Amino acid sequence: MNSVPIRVVGLSGSLRKASYNSAALRAAQALAPEGMVIETAAIGDLPHYDDNLWVAGSPPEVQRLRAQLAAADAILFVTPEYNYSIPGVLKNAIDWASRPPEQPFNDKPVAIMGASGGLLGTARAQYQLRQMLVFLNAHPINKPEVMIGHAGQKFDEAGNLTDEQTKQFIRDLLQSLAAWTRRLRAPPAPRR
Amino acid sequence: MNSVPIRVVGLSGSLRKASYNSAALRAAQALAPEGMVIETAAIGDLPHYDDNLWVAGSPPEVQRLRAQLAAADAILFVTPEYNYSIPGVLKNAIDWASRPPEQPFNDKPVAIMGASGGLLGTARAQYQLRQMLVFLNAHPINKPEVMIGHAGQKFDEAGNLTDEQTKQFIRDLLQSLAAWTRRLRAPPAPRR
Amino acid sequence: MNSVPIRVVGLSGSLRKASYNSAALRAAQALAPEGMVIETAAIGDLPHYDDNLWVAGSPPEVQRLRAQLAAADAILFVTPEYNYSIPGVLKNAIDWASRPPEQPFNDKPVAIMGASGGLLGTARAQYQLRQMLVFLNAHPINKPEVMIGHAGQKFDEAGNLTDEQTKQFIRDLLQSLAAWTRRLRAPPAPRR
Amino acid sequence: MNSVPIRVVGLSGSLRKASYNSAALRAAQALAPEGMVIETAAIGDLPHYDDNLWVAGSPPEVQRLRAQLAAADAILFVTPEYNYSIPGVLKNAIDWASRPPEQPFNDKPVAIMGASGGLLGTARAQYQLRQMLVFLNAHPINKPEVMIGHAGQKFDEAGNLTDEQTKQFIRDLLQSLAAWTRRLRAPPAPRR
Numbered sequence: 193m194n195s196v197p198i199r200v201v202g203l204s205g206s207l208r209k210a211s212y213n214s215a216a217l218r219a220a221q222a223l224a225p226e227g228m229v230i231e232t233a234a235i236g237d238l239p240h241y242d243d244n245l246w247v248a249g250s251p252p253e254v255q256r257l258r259a260q261l262a263a264a265d266a267i268l269f270v271t272p273e274y275n276y277s278i279p280g281v282l283k284n285a286i287d288w289a290s291r292p293p294e295q296p297f298n299d300k301p302v303a304i305m306g307a308s309g310g311l312l313g314t315a316r317a318q319y320q321l322r323q324m325l326v327f328l329n330a331h332p333i334n335k336p337e338v339m340i341g342h343a344g345q346k347f348d349e350a351g352n353l354t355d356e357q358t359k360q361f362i363r364d365l366l367q368s369l370a371a372w373t374r375r376l377r378a379p380p381a382p383r384r
Numbered sequence: 385m386n387s388v389p390i391r392v393v394g395l396s397g398s399l400r401k402a403s404y405n406s407a408a409l410r411a412a413q414a415l416a417p418e419g420m421v422i423e424t425a426a427i428g429d430l431p432h433y434d435d436n437l438w439v440a441g442s443p444p445e446v447q448r449l450r451a452q453l454a455a456a457d458a459i460l461f462v463t464p465e466y467n468y469s470i471p472g473v474l475k476n477a478i479d480w481a482s483r484p485p486e487q488p489f490n491d492k493p494v495a496i497m498g499a500s501g502g503l504l505g506t507a508r509a510q511y512q513l514r515q516m517l518v519f520l521n522a523h524p525i526n527k528p529e530v531m532i533g534h535a536g537q538k539f540d541e542a543g544n545l546t547d548e549q550t551k552q553f554i555r556d557l558l559q560s561l562a563a564w565t566r567r568l569r570a571p572p573a574p575r576r
Numbered sequence: 577m578n579s580v581p582i583r584v585v586g587l588s589g590s591l592r593k594a595s596y597n598s599a600a601l602r603a604a605q606a607l608a609p610e611g612m613v614i615e616t617a618a619i620g621d622l623p624h625y626d627d628n629l630w631v632a633g634s635p636p637e638v639q640r641l642r643a644q645l646a647a648a649d650a651i652l653f654v655t656p657e658y659n660y661s662i663p664g665v666l667k668n669a670i671d672w673a674s675r676p677p678e679q680p681f682n683d684k685p686v687a688i689m690g691a692s693g694g695l696l697g698t699a700r701a702q703y704q705l706r707q708m709l710v711f712l713n714a715h716p717i718n719k720p721e722v723m724i725g726h727a728g729q730k731f732d733e734a735g736n737l738t739d740e741q742t743k744q745f746i747r748d749l750l751q752s753l754a755a756w757t758r759r760l761r762a763p764p765a766p767r768r
Numbered sequence: 769m770n771s772v773p774i775r776v777v778g779l780s781g782s783l784r785k786a787s788y789n790s791a792a793l794r795a796a797q798a799l800a801p802e803g804m805v806i807e808t809a810a811i812g813d814l815p816h817y818d819d820n821l822w823v824a825g826s827p828p829e830v831q832r833l834r835a836q837l838a839a840a841d842a843i844l845f846v847t848p849e850y851n852y853s854i855p856g857v858l859k860n861a862i863d864w865a866s867r868p869p870e871q872p873f874n875d876k877p878v879a880i881m882g883a884s885g886g887l888l889g890t891a892r893a894q895y896q897l898r899q900m901l902v903f904l905n906a907h908p909i910n911k912p913e914v915m916i917g918h919a920g921q922k923f924d925e926a927g928n929l930t931d932e933q934t935k936q937f938i939r940d941l942l943q944s945l946a947a948w949t950r951r952l953r954a955p956p957a958p959r960r
Contacts, residue, residue, distance in 0.1 A: 208435035236432055240473040241466070243400035274433070274479045276519040277469070277512060281432040284472025311917075315891055319707055320469060320512050326706065327468040329718045334710050341887075378762045503725075507699055511899055518898065518910050526905045533695075570954045592819035620816055624857040625850070627784035658817070660903040661853070661896060664860025665816040671850045704853060704896050711852040 198373050200230040201264040205271035205282035205306075207236045210351060212307040212343040216362070217270040219353035220305070223362050228370050230268060233260050235285035246291055254288045261289055261296035266373045267330065268366075271306045273317035283324075290328055297328035301376055303369040305338035305362065313341030333372050338365050390565050392422040393456040397463035397474035397498075399428045402543060404499035404535040408554070409462040411545035412497070415554050420562050422460060425452050427477035438483055446480045453481055453488035458565045459522070460558075463498045465509035475516075482520055489520035493568055495561040497530035497554065505533030525564050530557050582757050584614040585648040589655035589666035589690075591620045594735060596691035596727040600746070601654040603737035604689070607746050612754050614652060617644050619669035630675055638672045645673055645680035650757045651714070655690045657701035667708075674712055681712035685760055687753040689722035689746065697725030717756045722749050774949050776806040777840040781847035781858035781882075783812045786927060788883040788919040792938070793846040795929035796881070799938050804946050806844060809836050811861035822867055830864045837865055837872035842949045843906070844942075847882045849893035859900075866904055873904035877952055879945040881914035881938065889917030909948050914941050 202221070204214040221230045237253045239245060250258070261267065271278045289296055302325060306314030318337065325332050338361045340346060346355035353359060394413070396406040413422045429445045431437060442450070453459065463470045481488055494517060498506030510529065517524050530553045532538060538547035545551060586605070588598040605614045621637045623629060634642070645651065655662045673680055686709060690698030702721065709716050722745045724730060730739035737743060778797070780790040797806045813829045815821060826834070837843065847854045865872055878901060882890030894913065901908050914937045916922060922931035929935060 206435070207432060211435075236434070240399060240428055240476070241471060242428070242473075243398070243403075275475075275482055275516045277475060277516050279433060280472045280474070280476025280479045282472070283467075283469060283475050284432070287466045287472045290467055312888060312891060315888060316515065316895065319710070319892065319895075320515070322707070322710065323508065323512065323703055324467045324469050326703070326718050326721075331715070331718075334713045334715075337710075375762075376759065378759075504696060504699060507696060508703065511700065511703075511902070514899070514902065515895055518895070518913075521910045523907070523910075526902050526907075529902075567954075568951065570951075590819070591816060595819075620818070624783060624812055624860070625855060626812070626857075627782070627787075658863045659859075659866055659900045661859065661900050663817060664856045664858070664863050665818075666856070667851075667853065667859050668816070668856025671856050674851050700899065704899065707892065707896065708851045708853050 195227065198228045198265045198370055199263065200228060200266045200268050200369070201260055202230050202232050202268040202270060203235060203282065203285065204232065205269070205279045207281060212340070212347055213270045213272050215347050215351035215353065216305060216307045216340060218351070219359065220268060220270070220362050220366060223359060224366050225363070225370055228366060233257055235281060238285060238288055241284055241287040250288070257285060258289050258296055262294060264300070266301040266303070266369055267297065268369070269302065269304045269321060271304070271314060271317055271321065273306060273308055273314040276316040277320045278317045286324060295328065297325070297330045300330050301369060301373040302330045302332040303365050304332060305340070305365060307340035307343040309342065309344050311341050313339035315339050331376060333368050335368060336361055336364050338362060387419065390420045390457045390562055391455065392420060392458045392460050392561070393452055394422050394424050394460040394462060395427060395474065395477065396424065397461070397471045399473060404532070404539055405462045405464050407539050407543035407545060408497060408499045408532060410543070411551070412460060412462070412554050412558060415551060416558055417562055420558060425449055427473060430477060430480055433476055433479040442480070449477060450481050450488055454486060456492070458493040458495070458561055459489065460561070461494065461496045461513060463496070463506060463509055463513065465498060465500055465506040468508040469512045470509045478516060487520065489517070489522045492522050493561060493565040494522045494524040495557050496524060497532070497557060499532035499535040501534070501536050503533050505531035507531050523568060525560050527560060528553055528556050530554060579611065582612045582649045582754055583647065584612060584650045584652050584753070585644055586614050586616050586652040586654060587619060587666065587669065588616065589663045591665060596724070596731055597654045597656050599731050599735035599737065600689060600691045600724060602735070603743065604652060604654070604746050604750060607743060608750055609754055612750060617641055619665055622669055622672055625668055625671040634672070641669060642673055642680055646678060648684070650685040650687070650753055651681065652753070653686065653688045653705060655688070655698060655701055655705065657690060657692055657698040660700040661704045662701045670708060679712065681709070681714045684714050685753060685757040686714045686716040687749050688716060689724070689749060691724035691727040693726065693728050695725050697723035699723050715760060717752050719752060720745055720748050722746060771803065774804045774841045774946055775839065776804060776842045776844050776945070777836055778806050778808050778844040778846060779811060779858065779861065780808065781845070781855045783857060788916070788923055789846045789848050791923050791927035791929065792881060792883045792916060794927070795935065796844060796846070796938050796942060799935060800942050801946055804942060809833055811857060814861060814864055817860055817863040826864070833861060834865055834872055838870060840876070842877040842879070842945055843873065844945070845878065845880045845897060847880070847890060847893055847897065849882060849884055849890040852892040853896045854893045862900060871904065873901070873906045876906050877945060877949040878906045878908040879941050880908060881916070881941060883916035883919040885918065885920050887917050889915035891915050907952060909944050911944060912937055912940050914938060
């Protein structure tokens with residue numbers, strides 16, 4: 193059981209080419225512990241959620257995202273903070289993905305991190321996201337909370353994470369996600 | 385001062401053609417008190433917010449929205465609740481509108497309402513939106529909180545609001561918004 | 577493993593003698609599934625949290641509460657909503673219980689319910705409590721969310737829960753808590 | 769109107785003798801702009817809120833607090849963060865003060881600040897408090913948000929605020945509160 197690989201889908205909430213959050217997600221891919229593979233999912237090509245579109249049949253970009261999330265063992269959100277919440281584009285991806293029949297966040301382990309140029313480092317966005325995850329019946333890990341403040345000092349110009357402490361926070365987050373994922377998928381012990 | 389008309393821009397968070405929220409916004413337009421005019425703004429044609437687009441110069445749809453909001457005396461949000469928050473498409477409009485240099489929500493009076501098919505009627509989305517308004521330095525009214533639950537029983541098939549109690553809630557909300565707008569724009573009395 | 581009894585400590589956030597929330601907690605005790613026992617903990621006799629008191633050695637009431645929580649397999653919060661959050665007296669109990677060295681909520685399964693005379697039924701308090709549980713590294717179940725509105729119609733004058741639908745919600749909550757508790761305590765499967 | 773003094777009641781959420789938050793409140797008293805006087809209110813001697821006590825007639829400590837708040841022109845909350853929210857003892861004071869008939873927070877201007885030994889400096893507690901203020905129909909200022917992190921480096925051993933930047937933040941907060949209070953109490957201009 194513990195040796196079964198963990199497939200994680202990572203979502204970056206920023207579309208900016210030189211985004212610190214996309215860079216943090218790439219860093220996470222490189223820092224993933226043995227037995228964990230992190231792939232990324234695109235969210236910038238989804239249309240705005242519209243019930244009429246959904247009823248007519250979800251567009252192919254949505255179907256691709258939903259299939260990718262459904263196949264994942266765990267989800268990693270990497271989100272900037274816009275206006276004290278997550279970006280609209282990331283919320284839109286959640287809005288599409290959450291529609292019936294299958295709901296791919298259901299019962300999934302989740303980890304959250306975020307980067308910002310300022311001090312608070314996306315704390316406010318992360319708690320709003322956690323409220324959304326209650327509806328989605330996902331299971332976010334609580335610790336560590338990875339909030340990368342002053343991101344401009346922690347990534348180089350090419351978007352490589354250079355700050356060792358931040359690397360360790362990300363490693364700890366992913367180790368915690370791996371342990372939580374294994375704990376949640378352990379088969380219930382037989383009734384005696 | 386009190387006789388100066390109040391121009392409100394109303395934003396519906398739903399793109400669905402038969403949306404209860406868009407219907408509630410239309411109802412608000414009809415129920416506006418004397419001296420208040422409510423126009424609506426389109427948000428469905430904005431691209432996803434992308435810093436690179438913004439740096440390159442905001443698209444015309446964004447410029448139109450920003451100008452419309454900047455010219456308003458007050459803002460009316462009419463929002464469904466998706467995943468315990470506001471829809472991505474509405475958040476995206478806020479993300480675009482909030483970018484420098486001018487920030488059109490700054491110091492603006494705001495009213496919030498929402499409709500949903502269920503019982504809780506968008507309460508959770510409204511509190512998340514209120515947190516965003518702290519960053520935006522807007523001034524939302526506290527009372528009444530208009531949360532239209534069981535919306536399917538309160539609008540007819542053509543999208544007309546038929547429930548008298550809900551009409552009165554909306555009238556009260558708009559009266560409260562008008563009074564708040566006048567109170568906030570009163571010139572400070574001269575120092576004596 | 578599954579046959580090991582689950583000891584739950586239930587905390588009511590109300591001190592009122594005829595409290596709907598204390599009544600709901602008593603109902604939960606009677607409705608607990610086989611293999612689950614729910615005891616209650618008193619919080620009304622704790623002093624206000626004061627760091628100086630804590631440094632001097634926690635009062636006996638605090639020690640009793642902490643020992644009771646530490647010995648529990650899971651926690652059940654039953655909370656009214658005061659001013660859109662949990663009551664101060666319940667927060668005070670959490671503040672005392674959460675102090676080092678041992679932190680008795682750590683890694684514990686948690687369930688939440690609440691009763692109110694109004695319509696919304698403690699929704700806002702429950703989401704604020706969930707944010708506190710992130711700090712406490714507890715693991716609240718997401719579903720069902722038991723928010724007992726119009727409580728005056730669901731309990732008789734003696735404080736007995738008479739509403740069958742509400743009884744079923746509570747049964748479902750406790751079943752869900754039992755399953756979650758067993759899932760979280762299952763030993764990790766051996767690495768193969 | 770502008771020359772009428774502004775009487776502020778300040779509430780510290782901490783009972784600790786050497787509390788950074790009580791020290792920040794004392795600093796605010798000294799830094800108050802001309803025309804503003806800040807008095808403090810005691811909250812540590814209130815009993816836990818209990819509906820039965822309230823029905824029997826509020827205890828004298830409660831009556832004193834309510835009268836003090838009712839007479840104030842504005843309220844200043846100075847709160848630590850315990851478990852990602854405000855302390856129970858502060859919430860308890862709000863719970864008592866908010867009971868009918870008169871509700872002394874109603875329509876009052878409010879400012880919020882907080883100090884903590886850590887990095888985030890009470891951000892999470894402040895947003896939870898803001899949600900409570902919606903119910904209370906108070907009007908908190910949005911800017912500046914004063915979150916004093918690493919408080920141990922900003923106060924001396926005697927509890928004097930020594931950090932110049934923090935002093936300026938507090939001055940700005942109080943200036944903003946004074947302007948907001950004057951703006952809200954300006955008589956509506958006559959209808960023309």
